[in-house]
Amino acid sequence: MFGTPSAFLKMQAFGFAAAFLLVSLTTWSQYPGYQQAADYTMTIVMDTTLHQYRGEMEVTLKNNSPDALDRAFFHLFFNAFQPGSMMDIRSQSIVDPDSRVGNRIGELSKEEWGWIQVENLTVNGKSVQFNHDGTLLDVALNEPIRSGKKATFTMEWNAQVPRQIRRSGWMNKEGIEYSMTQWYPKLCEYDHDGWHTEPYIGREFHGIWSDYDVTIDLPAGYIVGGTGVLKGSESEAISTGNWHFTAENVIDFAWAADPDYIHTSEQLDDVTLHFYHQENPAFDAAWEKLPAYAAKAMAFLNELVGPYPYPQYTVIQGGDGGMEYPMATLVTGQRSERSLIGVTVHEMAHSWFQAVLANNESLYEFMDEGMTSYVTSLCMSHLFAEAMTGNSPHRSSYSSYINQALSGKEEALITHADHYQTNRAYGVAAYSKGEVLLAQLSAVMGDSARDQGLKNYFTEWAFKHPGPHDFKRVMEKASGLDLDWYFQYFMHSTHQIDASIDAVAVGNDTLSITMGRPGAMPMPVDLLVTFGDGSTQAFHIPLVMMRGNRPLESNEVLLDDWAWTHPTYSFEWPVTQAIESIEIDPLRKTADVNRKNNSVRFNAQKTQQFLRH
Ligand SMILES: [Zn+2]
Structure with a gap:
């Protein structure tokens, strides 16, 4: 897909055209054909002695929904990192706590807490009432934002970066000074399913596609990587401590800063890859090999899913786990080569799902993590030239x-x-x-x-x-x-798949097979019969409720549909020689929970019988 006009431009063009297409789109889409839009401009001044920062932000929300909004909400994620927060109590009460969190929030000293406190807030220049409620800011609007109208929120806030617990924070175990993720007041999404105001417990996000203009003031000497494109030269930013990034059409903005980062980059046709890590003789070789693998992975994913639409992608040693953000990921950097490549591929693959499709991850986490894992497995097999048969x-x-x-x-x-x-x-x-x-x-x-x-x-x-x-x-x-x-x-449901061969009878010229379905979830069946001379015959049995069948392989016979109401299924097939084996789902494409009842093997006799008791 390289060499074609940038998909991002195409997407933007579509955005402009969308207003005119709205009427026709809504006639066939089950959802109102709208997406909210936001435009953030913010300046952050960091105090690296106290690990505190002050933010000034203007964010304009364009209400493209058909509804008037009389409230607005902002996420204040950092407030989760305080003793007694919902994240803290959840971590201490769940039966199998994440060992990276455990009771660590409860043990933070006040200087190590995370917090965000909004000081001033106006909407369209007028003061409004707002209420801090844990990890949310609840804003009562003086007048509703009507459908198709904009509102500009102007706010100042003070914040303290938490001592690193999970993802964000200062000075994690790998010694990264600042991992700044989920770190600013972020508008909650209002979409076709309504408001999404989940308190921050620890995982999965949802956001509005927004444009960001972010200026970060740090002491001189830091190196910063993150979402977006750096304006001006890096060397000047390092010497002045003034970092200015812009990003378009992203659902979040993340960054990390450390004076010891080594920054390398790799230019692809349409995309620049950036890498930031700290020098460490034990892991430098893996980081040196990473860019070539990352470039191959991006080409593979472009081909498998669709063109990556952003101008850059950044892999940052953030020092805790691996977490995806638009145009960037923060990963632990002290890893073996295979592990570093694996985590990078997984987080990069999120770009197509978390960043661009951006389903609501809290409600449909499998659409993000599951689909990302699926393409990651294919990509890793491709990178390491492993066979890809069946599953x-x-x-x-x-x-x-x-x-x-x-x-x-x-x-x-x-x-x-x-x-x-x-x-x-x-x-x-x-x-x-x-x-x-x-x-x-x-x-x-x-x-x-x-x-x-x-x-x-x-x-x-x-x-x-x-x-x-x-x-x-x-x-x-x-x-x-x-x-x-x-x-x-x-x-x-949690119904399971389990198909079985229950009875086989081979007469002089006829094979009779009866299959069962001990599992409560029905599935179409692939069946392979192997004869004494090594030849095979494959059968495919669709379900009645599919109203059709997948394309057949050559030499595959389509049998009658199986009705889900029928616990068993029988058929006969003419044969001229002994049977060696019969197997359901030989390529292991289904998640059949019990494979012991999937196959039957025979001695090479002309007349054969099998009955499962
Ligand atoms: Zn993931």
Whole structure:
């Protein structure tokens, strides 16, 4: 996809055209065809002795919704890093706390807390009432922002950067001075599902596509990387301490600063890759190899999903985990080469999902983490030249999901990211089951329709906050199949997939097979019969409710549909020789939780019988 006109320009052109297309779009879209827009201009002055900063910000919200808004909300994420906050109590009360958080918030001294305190706030030049409520600022507007109108919020705030606990903070364990993520008063999103004012508990975000103009004043000598494009030269910014970044059409803005960063960059056709890390003899070799892999990964993902639309992408040693932001990621840098490449590929892959499609991650975390994990597995197989047959690049996600399902502790994929009963159930659902959801479509609609569907999904829903039904509809159009059942079962239930071979009889010239479905989730079945001479016959059995079937492979026979109401399915097939084996789902495309009942092997006799008891 390189060499074509920048996708970003195309997206922008679409944005301008969208106003004129609004009427026709709304006639077929299930959502009102609007996206809110915001424009941030802010200046930050950092006091690196106290780890405090003062911010001045003007943000204009354009209300493109059909509704008048009489309130507005801002996230104040840093207020989570105080003893007794919802994040602190949640971390201390959940049965399997994240060891990176544990009870560390409760142990912060007051100088180490994080906080944001808004001092002055006017809307369109007039004072308004506002209320700090934990990690939210609740603003009562003097007059509603009517549909199609703008309002400008002008505010000043004081803030303290928390001692690093999770993602953001000063001086984390790798010695990065400032990881500045979720760090400024950020407008909450109002979309087709209404307001999204989630308190900050620890994970998953949602935001308005916005333009940012951010000026950061630091003491001289710091090196800053982040979202956006630096205005002016880096050497001048280092010597003056004045850093000016702009970014367009992004849902967030993150940055990090350290005097010891080594900054390298790699120029691709349309995109500049930036890398910031601290010198460390144990890990420098991995960082030196990273740019070539990152460039290959971006080319692969451009081809797999669609063109990356921003002018730059930045990989920063942030010192804690790996976390995706628009045009940037903060990762731990003290990693082996494979681990550093793996985390970079995963976070970079988020650009297509978290940054550009930008579904509501709190409500539909699997659409972000799961789809990102899916393309990451494919990309890592590509980078390291590993075979990609059946579900092989995704095998560890299949195992992880199946183990969790069998443990009895699985929670439905549709659970709000913050509200799982265990961190493990969240992790397995969002990452592993989310990856399986996409990989497993191979068994339902076939690889080529699924792969084309993913590209169509990106093209049709970029910059529109799609939900699961939008993705489902794209996949239905790509396959010509009805997929309601697949998404309902896999997202909303914890029903498991388990198909079995229950009985086989081979007479002189006829093979009779009866299959069962001990699992509560129905799936189409692939069946492979291997004969004594090594030849094979493949069968495909779709479900009645799919209203069709995936494209057949050569030498594959299409059998009658299986009705989900029928616990068993039988068919006969003429044979002229002994059977060696019969196997359901030989390429392991489905997340069948019990493979012991999937296959039957015979001795090479002419007359054979098998009956499962
Ligand atoms: Zn992720």
